[in-house]
Amino acid sequence: MDGETRTIVWFRRDLRIEDNPALAAAARDGSVFPVYIWCPKEEGQFFPGRVSRWWLKNSLAQLEKSLTSLGAPLAFIKTQDTFTALLECVKAVGATKVVFNHLYDPVSLVRDHEIKQKLAEVAIPVRSYNGDLLYEPWEVYDEKGHAFTTFDAYWQKCMSLPMEPVAQFPPWHLVSATGTIQSCSVEELGLEHESEKSSNALLGRGWSPGWSSADKALSDFIELHLHEYSKSRLKVGGNSTSLLSPYLHFGELSIRKVFQCVQLKHILYVKEENILGKESANLYLKAIGFREYSRYLCFNFPFTLEQPLLRNLKFFPWNPNMDRFKAWRQGRTGYPLVDAGMRELWATGWLHNRIRVIVSSFCVKYLLLPWRWGMKYFWDTLLDADLESDILGWQYISGSLPDGHELDRLDNPEIQGAKYDPEGEYVRQWLPELARMPSNWIHHPWNAPLTVLQSAGVELGLNYPKPIIEIDEARESLTKAIFTMWERESSARAGSTNGTSEEVHDNSENFELPIPTVILSVKAAGSTASSRDQRVPSFQPVKNNPISRKRSKNIYDEEAIPGKLPNHNKAGPSKEDEEDSWTAESSYKKQATSSSFSVPHSWMSSSTGNLLQDCEHSDPVQASEELNATDQCPSKMGE
Numbered sequence: 001m002d003g004e005t006r007t008i009v010w011f012r013r014d015l016r017i018e019d020n021p022a023l024a025a026a027a028r029d030g031s032v033f034p035v036y037i038w039c040p041k042e043e044g045q046f047f048p049g050r051v052s053r054w055w056l057k058n059s060l061a062q063l064e065k066s067l068t069s070l071g072a073p074l075a076f077i078k079t080q081d082t083f084t085a086l087l088e089c090v091k092a093v094g095a096t097k098v099v100f101n102h103l104y105d106p107v108s109l110v111r112d113h114e115i116k117q118k119l120a121e122v123a124i125p126v127r128s129y130n131g132d133l134l135y136e137p138w139e140v141y142d143e144k145g146h147a148f149t150t151f152d153a154y155w156q157k158c159m160s161l162p163m164e165p166v167a168q169f170p171p172w173h174l175v176s177a178t179g180t181i182q183s184c185s186v187e188e189l190g191l192e193h194e195s196e197k198s199s200n201a202l203l204g205r206g207w208s209p210g211w212s213s214a215d216k217a218l219s220d221f222i223e224l225h226l227h228e229y230s231k232s233r234l235k236v237g238g239n240s241t242s243l244l245s246p247y248l249h250f251g252e253l254s255i256r257k258v259f260q261c262v263q264l265k266h267i268l269y270v271k272e273e274n275i276l277g278k279e280s281a282n283l284y285l286k287a288i289g290f291r292e293y294s295r296y297l298c299f300n301f302p303f304t305l306e307q308p309l310l311r312n313l314k315f316f317p318w319n320p321n322m323d324r325f326k327a328w329r330q331g332r333t334g335y336p337l338v339d340a341g342m343r344e345l346w347a348t349g350w351l352h353n354r355i356r357v358i359v360s361s362f363c364v365k366y367l368l369l370p371w372r373w374g375m376k377y378f379w380d381t382l383l384d385a386d387l388e389s390d391i392l393g394w395q396y397i398s399g400s401l402p403d404g405h406e407l408d409r410l411d412n413p414e415i416q417g418a419k420y421d422p423e424g425e426y427v428r429q430w431l432p433e434l435a436r437m438p439s440n441w442i443h444h445p446w447n448a449p450l451t452v453l454q455s456a457g458v459e460l461g462l463n464y465p466k467p468i469i470e471i472d473e474a475r476e477s478l479t480k481a482i483f484t485m486w487e488r489e490s491s492a493r494a495g496s497t498n499g500t501s502e503e504v505h506d507n508s509e510n511f512e513l514p515i516p517t518v519i520l521s522v523k524a525a526g527s528t529a530s531s532r533d534q535r536v537p538s539f540q541p542v543k544n545n546p547i548s549r550k551r552s553k554n555i556y557d558e559e560a561i562p563g564k565l566p567n568h569n570k571a572g573p574s575k576e577d578e579e580d581s582w583t584a585e586s587s588y589k590k591q592a593t594s595s596s597f598s599v600p601h602s603w604m605s606s607s608t609g610n611l612l613q614d615c616e617h618s619d620p621v622q623a624s625e626e627l628n629a630t631d632q633c634p635s636k637m638g639e
């Protein structure tokens with residue numbers, strides 16, 4: 001061990017000791033200075049919501065204790081600028097190196113890339129590692145060097161590649177590199193506001209953040225529940241899945257470890273000819289694959305943060321109706337399964353994947369609300385809020401992925417209720433006003449005879465709303481919207497090919513981008529030479545990209561209801577992008593100059609815009625406080 005090497009270990013969303021490559025490398029080299037830097041300003045519109053910050057705070061507290069017991073306490077810094085804070089640490093400690101583990105969301109990609117460049121300018125060696133994925137997103141391409149745009153092909157390729165094993169032993173002792181910096185306590189980071197504490201206290205009853213709880217949750221799941229996963233994951237109530245997503249989001253659990261533990265079980269099940277176990281393990285590994293894929297898409301198509309992967313939605317006539325958005329958020333749409341989901345989300349910060357699909361589809365297909373609005377609301381309220389998985393989920397349901405739901409697929413919440421909550425237990429749990437409704441009417445109380453409603457104490461329009469929109473009307477509006485989208489798309493194409501200046505403007509996207517093809521061999525300026533090191537994406541846009549033409553089978557749904565509309569030629573963009581290449585950085589800069597993603601800001605200035613102020617804000621802290629305080633949101637639901 002070279003005693004002269006003093007390394008700053010910059011923790012972010014890798015809050016664990018075990019199988020943490022950056023920490024392990026630093027510990028091998030010499031003394032370490034672990035630091036967590038909290039810079040609310042840099043979080044921008046992706047400032048984490050209340051429950052997510054609660055989780056982070058508790059997880060950091062546990063990590064601090066663990067690192068202290070290993071010999072190198074974790075320093076906390078609250079700052080206005082991450083690079084400046086890192087540089088201060090380097091100077092104070094006399095550090096010879098900075099290390100960290102990769103993140104792949106578009107905002108982190110840009111920030112990390114800039115920090116690397118700036119550290120290089122002041123001659124500080126910096127090294128980054130894969131601590132969050134089975135496969136780096138720049139390792140998986142097709143034979144032509146193009147990025148995959150369908151999950152099955154991507155995952156098949158992944159499964160043919162070798163995987164790095166879990167590091168055998170976590171460091172058992174750390175040599176601390178000392179230095180005096182302006183640090184603070186985890187409490188002083190300000191992750192939890194006074195006003196939030198009483199609501200958050202309840203979260204502690206159901207969840208236990210931190211790497212040691214993550215380890216326990218994993219072993220419990222594998223020993224007790226994995227075997228039944230293929231059956232139980234279809235139940236929407238209760239703990240029917242692994243509930244590991246918040247741990248995985250904050251890197252409290254190594255994904256390699258999860259994968260290898262499940263794979264071992266799979267081998268065992270195969271040996272035992274245990275069909276259910278085998279199917280369950282396979283499905284679970286595939287679920288992990290979706291998480292990998294979400295990072296893969298965000299890295300290779302960083303614009304998906306604000307624009308759908310398929311360009312078709314660019315011309316979709318969204319209905320930015322604030323009242324509808326509010327009714328959806330509050331769980332007052334009149335559709336019990338949707339409302340139960342939205343109340344559970346608000347009360348607990350948690351939703352089963354099936355319910356996420358149902359409520360998000362309702363938001364987009366019934367209410368015609370822009371998908372990014374829903375995505376931002378999920379981001380603000382989910383305990384496992386994860387930018388990449390959130391983007392993948394919302395694009396999946398809104399017809400934006402080649403292998404996602406079709407845009408014209410309209411699921412009926414009444415039928416879904418009968419299928420996923422046959423006894424109505426889930427609805428009764430979250431909608432006490434419907435608690436006495438008999439099971440055969442609970443998912444469609446509007447059809448129930450008056451006598452049934454009366455004996456259940458339900459007064460539609462008074463203590464439970466009538467449907468915000470009738471199913472037939474929703475189907476008609478969606479069909480009309482899709483035709484309008486096609487018309488707009490055709491006239492835009494005609495306008496751009498005949499040389500006229502006629503333009504059709506989308507009402508939610510502020511700029512347009514053709515879907516680029518990722519070319520493996522093109523390297524972004526400034527990307528580092530090491531193959532283990534972080535890359536930044538680089539694209540070459542092409543004409544008529546095939547992504548928008550084909551639609552494969554759905555990636556994570558059991559069944560697909562055949563589309564009601566005739567096939568439409570979803571031709572790719574005819575207008576060539578003028579830029580030669582795209583990087584995450586350029587995407588981010590565009591985002592910075594555009595208000596397109598930020599749900600409220602595009603509408604704040606309009607006459608109806610201020611209606612959104614109750615749940616969306618330019619000041620994220622204030623926004624989250626208002627979100628909690630507002631009497632318009634169902635804040636009484638369980639918190």
Ligand SMILES: Cc1cc2nc3c(=O)[nH]c(=O)nc-3n(C[C@H](O)[C@H](O)[C@H](O)COP(=O)(O)OP(=O)(O)OC[C@H]3O[C@@H](n4cnc5c(N)ncnc54)[C@H](O)[C@@H]3O)c2cc1C
Pocket residue numbers: 233241242243244245246248249287288289290291292294351352353354356357360378379382384385386387389390391392393394396397556
């Ligand atoms: C509209 C929408 C938004 C979503 N937003 C998020 C989000 O913000 N954060 C988040 O972690 N997941 C999100 N998901 C994915 C999925 O719903 C959750 O990962 C899953 O429900 C978490 O529960 P679990 O850990 O018990 O999952 P399990 O079924 O036990 O799966 C194990 C792990 O696999 C991963 N996984 C499973 N399904 C998916 C998926 N469809 N996409 C990506 N990863 C998956 C998760 O890391 C999960 O912890 C979203 C899905 C949809 C449809």
